[in-house]
Amino acid sequence: MVNKEHESKYNKDYTKFNFQTRAVHVGNNVDKETQVIKRPITMGNSYRLPYDPSVINWSGFDENIYTRNGGSNQKFLEQKIASMEGGKDCIILGSGVAALSGLFFSLLESKDHVIFSNVTYIAVYRLLNELFNKKFNVETTIVDTTDINNIKKEIRENTKLIHIETPGNPIISIADIKKIAKLAHNNNILLSTDNTLASPYNQRPIELGADFSVESLTKYINGHGDSMGGSVSGRKKFLDIMRSQAQVNLGSVISPFNAWLIQRGSVTLPLRMEQHNKNALHVAKFLEDLEPVKFVSYPGLKSNKGYKIAKKQMSPGYGGVLSFSLHCNHDEYNEFVNHLNIITSAVSLGHDESLIVFIGEEDERLHLYPKEFHEGFLRFSVGIEDCEDIINDINQALKKTALI
Numbered sequence: 557m558v559n560k561e562h563e564s565k566y567n568k569d570y571t572k573f574n575f576q577t578r579a580v581h582v583g584n585n586v587d588k589e590t591q592v593i594k595r596p597i598t599m600g601n602s603y604r605l606p607y608d609p610s611v612i613n614w615s616g617f618d619e620n621i622y623t624r625n626g627g628s629n630q631k632f633l634e635q636k637i638a639s640m641e642g643g644k645d646c647i648i649l650g651s652g653v654a655a656l657s658g659l660f661f662s663l664l665e666s667k668d669h670v671i672f673s674n675v676t677y678i679a680v681y682r683l684l685n686e687l688f689n690k691k692f693n694v695e696t697t698i699v700d701t702t703d704i705n706n707i708k709k710e711i712r713e714n715t716k717l718i719h720i721e722t723p724g725n726p727i728i729s730i731a732d733i734k735k736i737a738k739l740a741h742n743n744n745i746l747l748s749t750d751n752t753l754a755s756p757y758n759q760r761p762i763e764l765g766a767d768f769s770v771e772s773l774t775k776y777i778n779g780h781g782d783s784m785g786g787s788v789s790g791r792k793k794f795l796d797i798m799r800s801q802a803q804v805n806l807g808s809v810i811s812p813f814n815a816w817l818i819q820r821g822s823v824t825l826p827l828r829m830e831q832h833n834k835n836a837l838h839v840a841k842f843l844e845d846l847e848p849v850k851f852v853s854y855p856g857l858k859s860n861k862g863y864k865i866a867k868k869q870m871s872p873g874y875g876g877v878l879s880f881s882l883h884c885n886h887d888e889y890n891e892f893v894n895h896l897n898i899i900t901s902a903v904s905l906g907h908d909e910s911l912i913v914f915i916g917e918e919d920e921r922l923h924l925y926p927k928e929f930h931e932g933f934l935r936f937s938v939g940i941e942d943c944e945d946i947i948n949d950i951n952q953a954l955k956k957t958a959l960i
C-alpha cells in the first residue's frame with residue numbers, strides 16, 4: 557500500500573527552496589513499490605509494453621520503452637540539474653563531451669556559422685575546428701572571448717551559435733556571460749556556456765541570459781571521480797531535438813548506475829564547493845607570493861584580468877581550479893609533479909582529491925592562449941583536503957626539486 561503522507565511530502569514544489577535544500581531533495585522520492593526513501597537504481601533496459609504497442613514511436617523519448625529512449629534514473633537526475641541551473645529543462649547524457657557534441661549536432665546545419673572561444677575543452681576544439689567544418693560544412697571562427705569586441709567583429713549573417721567556456725579550461729580565463737548573451741540575442745544568435753569549472757553552485761549561465769548551460773557532470777557535480785555524465789540545461793524546445801537526435805539516434809545515453817552515482821554525489825555539491833572555493837583562493841594567494849612562481853591564473857585574485865567580471869557573475873566563490881607556472885624547465889616541471897605526495901598527477905578536475913596536470917610547451921593549442929602560457933604551465937584542481945596539507949605538499953616538492 558502506498559503511504560499517501562510520504563508521497564505528498566516528496567511531491568512538493570521545490571522551486572521556493574534554496575540551493576542547498578534543492579541539492580538534497582530534488583529528483584529523490586519515496587519508491588512506490590517498496591516505500592524505501594531513496595529512489596533505487598533501475599538497471600533494466602526494457603519496459604513492459606502497453607496492450608497495443610503498434611502505435612508507439614520507437615524513436616520517441618516521452619514513454620518508457622527502452623533505456624536508450626530515456627531511463628528513470630536519468631530522468632530523476634534531469635529534474636535536479638534543471639533545478640540547480642535555474643533552467644526550464646535538462647537533458648543528461650553519457651559524458652560532458654556527449655552533451656557538447658549532442659548540442660552542436662542537434663543545433664547546427666551545414667552553412668551555419670559558429671563563433672567559439674579560444675579557450676575550451678579540447679573536444680570542442682576538435683569538434684568545431686576539425687570535424688563539423690570539414691565533414692558538415694559548418695563555418696567556425698575561434699576568438700578570444702575575454703573581449704566582447706572580438707566576438708562582435710566576427711558576427712555574420714549566418715551565425716547561429718556562440719559557444720563560450722568560463723572559467724575556461726585550462727588557463728582559467730573569464731568571459732562576460734551577460735554581455736555576450738545580450739550581443740547574441742540582438743543578432744538572433746544562441747549562446748551556449750560550458751559551466752563545468754564553476755558548477756551551478758558558483759555560476760548559473762541561464763540566469764545570466766545564456767540559452768544553454770553545459771556541464772561535465774564527471775567533474776564537480778558528481779565530485780568523487782567515480783563516474784561520467786554530461787548535461788545541457790535550457791528550453792525544452794531545443795532539448796527535445798537533442799533527445800531525439802543525440803540520445804535516441806546517436807545513442808549517447810547515460811547508464812542508470814552512473815546517473816544514480818551522480819545523483820548521490822550532487823547532494824553534497826554545495827558543501828564541497830564551499831571547501832573548493834576556500835582552498836583554491838588560499839592556495840592561489842600562497843602561490844602568488846612564492847619566488848619560483850611566474851604567474852597564477854585564478855579569477856578570485858584581485859590581480860587577475862578576469863576578476864571584475866568574475867566577481868559580477870560568480871558567487872559565492874570562484875571554483876577550485878587554477879593554473880600557474882614556475883621558473884623552471886620542462887624536466888623540472890615533471891620532477892616537481894612527481895615529488896608531490898597528496899596531490900595526484902591525473903587529468904580531470906572537480907574531484908574530492910587534488911589533481912594536477914603539466915601542460916608542456918609542445919601542446920598544439922598553446923598559440924591560442926596569451927604569451928605567458930607558451931612555455932608550459934600546471935593546471936591544478938584544488939581538492940577538499942586540509943589546506944595546510946596541500947600547501948605543505950607543494951612546499952616540500954619545490955624543495956626536493958631545488959626550486960626553493
Ligand SMILES: *Cc1c(COP(=O)(O)O)cnc(C)c1O
Pocket residue numbers: 651652653654677721725750752753772773774775784785786904905
Ligand atoms: C571535462 C570537461 C568536459 C568533458 O567532459 P567529459 O565528462 O570528460 O566528457 C567538457 N568541458 C569542460 C570544461 C571539462 O572540464
